[in-house]
Amino acid sequence: MATQPFSWSDYLTLASELSNRTEEYCLRTAISRTYYYIYHLARQRIVDNQFPIVRGANSHQQIWEKFENDPDPRCQKLYLTAKKIQDKRKQADYDIPYPKIEGEFPAVIEMAQRFAQELHQLDHRLPANRGVRV
């Protein structure tokens, strides 16, 4: 039973641990957890900036589009990084053959770490919800 509030960074810690294993299911799970780590960081930023997230619709698309549509190039950079990790996640979760999966580490983990760092450094109002008065 959890006694402390859950931190999404635990996903990255788990991913990092699993990436040291050799079993393919561990490596696939590591990629998947890495993506969900950045997804939840981005989702929190979108919620904090008062963007509505429509339930039942594609929440991933709704979140990443906010970064893609923001004119600030730092948001677009985050979007491009996210799309790369998301593609790896789809490959890990859905594709039966995943050639050279062991070669994805530590690059995928490092991309996620950089994503987190750049998001943290980004002005907290970005991506900007221009419909909200501040």
Next chain:
Amino acid sequence: MNGVLDNQTSGNDWGIPIHAMLHERIQKVKAETAISHRQCSFIRDVETQMQQFEKEYQAAVAEVRKFYVLPNDLSVLDFLNDHRALPQLLIDAAPQLKKYFGDTVFTLRATSDEYGWQSLYADAMWTGDARDAVRFLDKFEDEWWIPNCRSARGALTFTYRLV
């Protein structure tokens, strides 16, 4: 239908004389000027223009095939057909990618997620360390792709696949 109106008067002065034939033009046809010709030419030549656009599009797709490997099925061609800005972007991206990736083969892949979100991926078929591929993609994005990615409207992603 033609009416005989020349003998009927209402007492009002309508200004413009009523024509004997109802279908006759009241306003004079203006002489065609260079500007009016240009305004009309959009509609007048629409079919010719469509043919020209299609020809240019097919030429662009042929150019895309020179640098990128397309799958045997029609998925990528269908995707490009629905996103007409992408062929030219892919062509423009090619020399930039070559600058960082050298002779690395790039393939195109059209995907759709469970919600129907469609994307096109340009994959560098990478045989080396994944971190190098990420580094090259970073440079490509920072120097060229981010300033030029607007017209792709999020539909195109450059990434790598380990082979």
